[in-house]
Amino acid sequence: MTNLFRLIDLSYAAMAALFCFLSKRVGAAIAAFLFQKFNFFEICKLYYNYMMREFALKAKSFFFWKGNFEGEAKNYFMIKAKAIFCAVFLFVSFVVFSQENVSPQADEYSKLLKSEKAKDRLDAVYALAISSMPESAEMLISAYKVEKDAYIKTQIIDALSVKNSTVAATFIIDSTQDSNVEVRKTAWNSINESFMINPDMADIVRKNFKKEKNVSVKFAALRAFCMDGSTIAVKDISSFILNSREDKDLRKAALIEFSKIKSKSVRNELKKISKNKDKELAREAAKILEGK
DSSP states (O other), rough: HHHHHHHHHHHHHHHHHHHHOSOHHHHHHHHHHHHHHGGGGHHHHHHHHHHHHTTTTTTTTTTTTHHOOOOOHHHHHHHHHHHHHHHHHHHHHHHHHOOOOOOOOHHHHHHHHHOOSSHHHHHHHHHHHHHHOOHHHHHHHHHHHHOOOOHHHHHHHHHHTOOOHHHHHHHHHHHHOSSSSHHHHHHHHHOOOOHHTHEEEEEEEHHEEEEEEEHHHHHHHHHHHHHOOHHHHHHHHHHHHHHHHHHHHHHHHHHHTTOOOHHHHHHHHHHHHHTTSSSHHHHHHHHHHHHH
């Protein structure tokens, strides 16, 4: 903010100098400058009050002042007009200046994303992660589709996870089917409860979990798999836990996640699991039931 205040002070000084050259009365120009600097928010109010007081009862038309606005009234009006112009000019200039320096244009990001240097592409991904540009999610998705570096792909997924859009959420879920193990893990870890509100997305999550063959990826995916508390999801998770062909440790971990689901149907499924042939798993389900 210090730099901002310095910029504003310099701008005020420059406009004050302009007033001194343009105004017939240097004192009036300096007074206008001081009024502008220390009473910024009063300008419009005072200008309005002045106009109402001087012209409201006299003016028969909007252009009345052209022939009747002379002397001190004209000088006062011109000073106020200069002050208001200064305020508007500074505000617009600062907005334009800020936009140009804070966020590069979309085509500049596109060039970086296509760079042969991994660092350039990574920098563009990080910048787009915090960018408010509407097209940022689409740009990240397009970059992902042509990206060969697995690490950069994981960073693109992380960047998309902070974009509150259906397009980004859908793409993250689709990325759970990527050929790279680490990319798939990152995609699973990026799924949150907001994704599961949409029944179609929740259905894809469950289907993708069942398709996964890598045990380490399934461990990462368990949290997302057990986020959906619908009746269909509860039965799917229960079936997975009861499936003896699945990894035993994975089934135990699923049971723990399963117990966190807030659903009446969970208790009934836990009763089934507590009667399973796998004594260790059945014992764990029984303990959970006692605590519920």
